[in-house]
Amino acid sequence: MRFRSPRRVALPLLAALVLAGGAGLLRATSPVLSLIAPQSAQRGTEADAVFQGDRLGDAREILFYEPGISAISLNTSNAAQLKVRLKVEPTARLGQHVVRVRTAGGITEARTFSIGQYPIALEKEPNNDFNNPQKIALNTTVQGVAGNEDVDYYAVEAKKGQRITAEIEAMRLGSALVDCHLAILDRRRFELGACDDSAFALQDPVVSVVVPEDGVYVIAVRESSYAGNDGSRYCLHVGEAPRPLIAYPAGGKAGEELQTILLGDARGPIAQKIKLPEKAVGDFAYSLIQDGQSTPSPNKLRVVGFPNVLEAEPNNLPAQATNSAPELPVAFNGVIGQAGDVDFFRFKAKSGQRFDVRCVARGVHSPLDSVLALHKSDGGQIADNDDSGGPDSLINWTVPADGEYLVSVRDHLGKGGSNYVYRVEFSPMSAELALSIPEFARNSQERNTVSVPRGNRFATLIRAARANFSGDIALSCLELPPGVVMSSDVIAGSVNETPVVFEAATNAALSGRLVAVIGQLVGNKDIVGGFRQVLELIYGEPNNTIYYKAPVDRMAVAVTDEAPFKITIVEPKAPLVQNGSMNLKVLAERRNGFKGTIRLSMLWNPPGVGSQNEVLIAEGQTEALYPINANGDAATRAWKIALLANGDAGQGQVWTSSQLAALTVATPFVAMQIPMAAGEQGKGVGILGKLQQLQPFDGEAQVQLYGLPPKVTIAKNPLTITKATQEVLFNTTLATDAPVGQHKSLFCQIVIMKYGEPVAHSVGGGGVLRIDAPSPPKPNAPVVAQAAAAPVAAAKPVAAAPPKPLSRLEKLRLEARERGASGAQ
Numbered sequence: 112m113r114f115r116s117p118r119r120v121a122l123p124l125l126a127a128l129v130l131a132g133g134a135g136l137l138r139a140t141s142p143v144l145s146l147i148a149p150q151s152a153q154r155g156t157e158a159d160a161v162f163q164g165d166r167l168g169d170a171r172e173i174l175f176y177e178p179g180i181s182a183i184s185l186n187t188s189n190a191a192q193l194k195v196r197l198k199v200e201p202t203a204r205l206g207q208h209v210v211r212v213r214t215a216g217g218i219t220e221a222r223t224f225s226i227g228q229y230p231i232a233l234e235k236e237p238n239n240d241f242n243n244p245q246k247i248a249l250n251t252t253v254q255g256v257a258g259n260e261d262v263d264y265y266a267v268e269a270k271k272g273q274r275i276t277a278e279i280e281a282m283r284l285g286s287a288l289v290d291c292h293l294a295i296l297d298r299r300r301f302e303l304g305a306c307d308d309s310a311f312a313l314q315d316p317v318v319s320v321v322v323p324e325d326g327v328y329v330i331a332v333r334e335s336s337y338a339g340n341d342g343s344r345y346c347l348h349v350g351e352a353p354r355p356l357i358a359y360p361a362g363g364k365a366g367e368e369l370q371t372i373l374l375g376d377a378r379g380p381i382a383q384k385i386k387l388p389e390k391a392v393g394d395f396a397y398s399l400i401q402d403g404q405s406t407p408s409p410n411k412l413r414v415v416g417f418p419n420v421l422e423a424e425p426n427n428l429p430a431q432a433t434n435s436a437p438e439l440p441v442a443f444n445g446v447i448g449q450a451g452d453v454d455f456f457r458f459k460a461k462s463g464q465r466f467d468v469r470c471v472a473r474g475v476h477s478p479l480d481s482v483l484a485l486h487k488s489d490g491g492q493i494a495d496n497d498d499s500g501g502p503d504s505l506i507n508w509t510v511p512a513d514g515e516y517l518v519s520v521r522d523h524l525g526k527g528g529s530n531y532v533y534r535v536e537f538s539p540m541s542a543e544l545a546l547s548i549p550e551f552a553r554n555s556q557e558r559n560t561v562s563v564p565r566g567n568r569f570a571t572l573i574r575a576a577r578a579n580f581s582g583d584i585a586l587s588c589l590e591l592p593p594g595v596v597m598s599s600d601v602i603a604g605s606v607n608e609t610p611v612v613f614e615a616a617t618n619a620a621l622s623g624r625l626v627a628v629i630g631q632l633v634g635n636k637d638i639v640g641g642f643r644q645v646l647e648l649i650y651g652e653p654n655n656t657i658y659y660k661a662p663v664d665r666m667a668v669a670v671t672d673e674a675p676f677k678i679t680i681v682e683p684k685a686p687l688v689q690n691g692s693m694n695l696k697v698l699a700e701r702r703n704g705f706k707g708t709i710r711l712s713m714l715w716n717p718p719g720v721g722s723q724n725e726v727l728i729a730e731g732q733t734e735a736l737y738p739i740n741a742n743g744d745a746a747t748r749a750w751k752i753a754l755l756a757n758g759d760a761g762q763g764q765v766w767t768s769s770q771l772a773a774l775t776v777a778t779p780f781v782a783m784q785i786p787m788a789a790g791e792q793g794k795g796v797g798i799l800g801k802l803q804q805l806q807p808f809d810g811e812a813q814v815q816l817y818g819l820p821p822k823v824t825i826a827k828n829p830l831t832i833t834k835a836t837q838e839v840l841f842n843t844t845l846a847t848d849a850p851v852g853q854h855k856s857l858f859c860q861i862v863i864m865k866y867g868e869p870v871a872h873s874v875g876g877g878g879v880l881r882i883d884a885p886s887p888p889k890p891n892a893p894v895v896a897q898a899a900a901a902p903v904a905a906a907k908p909v910a911a912a913p914p915k916p917l918s919r920l921e922k923l924r925l926e927a928r929e930r931g932a933s934g935a936q
Contacts, residue, residue: 140763141562142166144212144219149233149254150284151225151346155201157183158231160224162193162212166763169215174625176210176663179203180226199226205398206408207283209646209661213623215672216763217562221646223285223661225346227252228405238263241300244329249275250350250404255332257281257291257339263332267349269322274377276319276354277330278407281345282659283315285648289343290314292335298327304377307335310478310530311356311375312408314658319354319377352404355381358397359532360421360444361475362413365391373399373410374530391416394474411475415536419444422454429490432457432517439464440537443518447479447531453521456535457488460510465540470520472533473502479522479531486517497523507540542580544640546630548666549574549608554650558766560667563595564674566617570714570753570768573599574608575630575640582632586611589627592670594619598771600751601633610714610753612771615670623669642666675705678728678756680769684866686777687720690743692871694736697754697769699728706731709758713737714768717752717776719745741776749775780806780863780870783814785878791885793847800839800859800875807834812863814839818856820880822846832861845882854880 143164152158162173168190173182179200186194193212207223230248234255238245244264247253255263269275281289293316294305303323306316322328334343356375363369366389373381385397396409418437422445426433432455435441445454472479483504484495493516499505510516520533549572551558563569575584584602586609591597594616602609632638642665649659681696699709709728716722722739729735737754754769782803790796798816815829826842857878863870 140166140760140765141217142170142212142214142219144222146286146342147210147222147224148344149231150223150286150344151227151231151252151254151280152180152197152199153230153252154179154199154203154205154226154228156199158197158199160195160197162195163191164193164212164219166190166216167193167212167214167219170212171215171621172213172623174211174213174218174623174667175208176625176665177204177208180208180224197224204396205405206396207280207285207661209663211560211667213667213669215621217671218560218623218667218669220556221648221661221663223283223648225280225284227346227348227407228352229348229350234263238265240264241296241329241331247349253347253349255345255347256341257289257332257334257343257345258341259334259339260337261333261339265330265332265347265349266327267330268327269325271324272321274319274321274351274353275328275330276317276348276350276352276377276407278312278317278348278354279315279332279345280348280408281315281343282313282649283408284344284346285659285661286344287342288649288651288658289339289345290335291316291343291345292331292333293318293347294331295320296329296331297322298329303328309356310473311476317354317356319375321377348407350404350407351402353378353381353399353401353406355399355406355410357476357530357532358383358410358412359446360419360442361411361471361477361532361534362395362415362419362442362444363387364418365389365414365416369412371412374532385412387412387414390414413442413471413475413534413536415442415538417441417537420456421445422456424448426455427453429455429486429517429519431455435459440466440539442537443535445520445533446529447520447522447527447533448529449527451525452527453519455486455517455519457515457517458537459515460513462510462512464510466508466510467536467538467540468506468508468518469536469538470504470533471536472531475532475534477530477532478526478528479533480524480526481533482521482523483535484519486519488515488517490517540579542632542638543576543578544580544584544630544632544638545576545643546586546628546640547574547576547642547644548572554647554655556646559644559646560669561613562669562671562766563613563615563619564671564765564767565615565619565621567674567677568612568614568768568770569766570610570612570755570771572608572715573602573611573628573630575602577607580632580638582634584630585633587629587631588666588668589629590624591626592619592622592624592668595668595670600771602630603748605746606718608715610751610771612753612768613668614770619670621670621672623667625665626668627664628666673702674765674767675702675707675760676700676709676756676758676765677702677767678709678711678754678769680752680754680772682772683774683868685868685870686775686865687739687741687745688777688779688870688872689719689741689745689747690779690873690876692738692740692873694738695754695772697726697728697735697737699733699735699756701733705758705760707758707760709756711735711737712755713739714753714755717746717750717774719743720750720774720776739774745776747776747778749773778805779872779874780804780808781812781861781872781874783859783861783874785857785859785875787879787881789881789883790843790845791883792845792849792851793885795842795844796880798841798843798857798878798880800841800878802832802837802839804834808863808865809834810864812861814859814861816841816857816859818854818858818878819843820850820854820856820882822849823880823882843880849882851882851884854882 183196229252244266304318355373417440435458470481470483485493628642713722861872
């Protein structure tokens with residue numbers, strides 16, 4: 112597996128000296144990158160850009176995920192505006208490039224920077240008058256802003272038969288929710304072509320026309336609902352470039368030469384032979400070059416490990432289905448050419464074969480909203496799907512028996528057209544693994560990079576997306592910055608993520624890298640996966656819909672300035688038991704006079720383990736207890752945990768973490784059942800706890816009863832038990848006004864000492880205490896006269912022994928006999 116090295120540039124020497132001469136403690140505070148302006152450059156040139164944000168004054172380098180673009184110099188005189196001189200190689204890929212800034216305090220969010228093939232021109236206001244448009248040369252990229260209730264007009268000259276292609280990058284710039292409308296008009300205001308949204312570029316419009324006569328043509332750009340603002344930036348590419356929208360077939364077998372037809376260009380279909388990559392890479396970006404000009408952005412193709420089958424019309428009925436000559440796996444290719452069209456393909460399959468059957472349409476820029484179905488040979492439906500594969504269809508299928516089957520494709524709304532292209536790929540199910548950092552906060556890139564302070568730690572989660580396999584996954588990182596080490600547990604087969612801690616040496620140099628993260632199934636070197644983070648850059652209504660995202664294949668890691676605090680978990684020796692609880696002791700080392708509050712939070716809880724959302728180490732304090740607990744089904748094994756710590760260092764939040772600490776979750780030492788106890792107001796009642804010893808323990812343990820209702824007191828609590836104790840009895844007294852009824856809140860906590868540490872059990876949950884009102888007086892019972900007071904001098908009689916109190920059951924039996932005797936009189 113090969114990984115590209117990042118392109119970066121070090122901070123100029125003069126700026127570094129200025130920063131080094133500053134007074135006070137340098138602290139690792141996260142920088143912010145909000146916007147790059149301008150947001151595009153021509154390849155083969157040098158260009159200036161301003162990276163706008165916060166805490167950028169100690170910038171060290173610009174990180175690019177792809178080759179072809181680099182930073183020549185950084186001007187760090189303004190912490191909110193980093194001025195960068197960029198060099199774009201002639202071979203740089205056209206389109207968006209993901210970029211980050213690394214500072215002495217951390218790594219910024221990712222933003223995108225666009226590389227185009229044309230010289231750059233800036234919009235010049237006023238240009239909102241159709242009769243007085245801004246004149247630009249053909250083959251130009253304009254950087255503009257679609258303001259509120261604003262229309263930007265640009266004029267170009269063209270000859271009859273010349274192609275004008277206009278393509279906008281707005282949403283794809285990844286900085287704001289901008290939905291543009293684009294039109295090409297002649298001087299009589301006749302519209303030659305217009306576009307709002309498109310299957311090719313979603314909310315970014317594309318228009319390509321062949322002009323009918325010599326003259327001046329006007330390109331009109333606006334926000335689609337006239338609701339733009341100063342942040343509604345766009346790049347408008349205007350030139351003679353070809354602009355096909357889709358290919359048919361839209362992919363082929365790896366290593367072969369694909370004979371395809373590019374559809375959608377203003378001059379008509381373009382036949383093209385395309386040499387496909389040697390490896391089955393899945394999605395593949397292809398840019399057509401014609402007469403020295405490239406498509407402004409690439410078309411999408413699929414590169415797989417099996418051959419194509421092309422549809423043969425008519426095939427819109429099961430009896431007319433296109434027959435597949437090769438055996439599965441194959442990719443069936445077709446076009447839903449008109450409204451109401453349905454395409455059928457016939458194939459043979461063998462019992463037990465397993466396939467991911469995927470209709471790829473939106474994935475290759477087709478407008479088709481596919482509905483995919485599998486059928487028996489006679490046309491009877493087996494399964495269907497609309498959009499389980501994202502916007503496309505997916506069926507996971509195990510062949511039930513040897514024989515012939517059919518697959519069909521149609522549009523969900525019954526639409527069709529010449530560019531409604533699709534591929535149905537029968538991919539054999541195989542083990543797949545992808546790693547990523549889970550989202551820390553909704554609609555945010557917070558903590559999706561790793562910034563490790565010198566002499567300190569930083570923790571993150573690594574998530575594994577497994578497909579068609581199970582088991583433990585071992586993690587590793589390639590080429591971490593010097594002085595940084597990674598600690599990680601395996602990602603257990605029962606979970607999909609694990610905490611990972613990075614630690615930097617005290618003398619580690621401030622540096623950064625884009626790092627490959629590798630996951631491998633334990634015991635199987637053939638199942639390996641890499642890092643794939645999908646960065647959600649643009650979102651909005653409805654329901655925080657993601658409108659633009661950019662994938663990256665490496666994790667950004669940096670060594671940063673020293674943090675003002677460091678935390679350590681005092682690793683527990685005793686286990687956390689099911690239905691138990693524990694207080695983790697956390698120590699804080701404060702540095703350089705930092706006295707502020709440190710906020711602690713658990714990065715990740717093992718299955719069945721819960722923790723408090725946040726615990727504070729108060730100002731000036733150096734330790735805290737962090738409560739955790741386990742439910743009755745908590746997974747028993749040795750886990751690894753880590754606590755996050757953050758505090759305000761005066762210039763923003765600083766993040767550190769604890770070490771990766773061991774936490775053993777175990778079965779309880781003892782269980783308890785509390786049978787229902789009952790008593791009358793004003794009397795005593797014993798509450799029994801029946802113990803079951805599950806594991807032997809040494810010495811004595813304390814058991815305490817909780818959950819008693821009001822007005823109930825207990826004689827002795829807690830009680831002491833040993834491993835030989837089989838039951839305990841809590842003697843309670845019910846007040847005369849104790850609440851009548853069943854109280855189902857009783858439980859006990861048993862604390863056993865193990866390795867000198869308490870192991871707390873919560874047992875007997877759901878125990879019931881029933882409180883009854885006293886029995887009413889018996890009917891016709893004789894009135895007992897009150898005895899007269901004895902004379903002072905009289906001798907006291909010898910008191911008789913008090914009668915033995917009756918149990919509740921004996922009282923009820925006595926009352927029943929008395930009622931029976933009274934009724935017989």
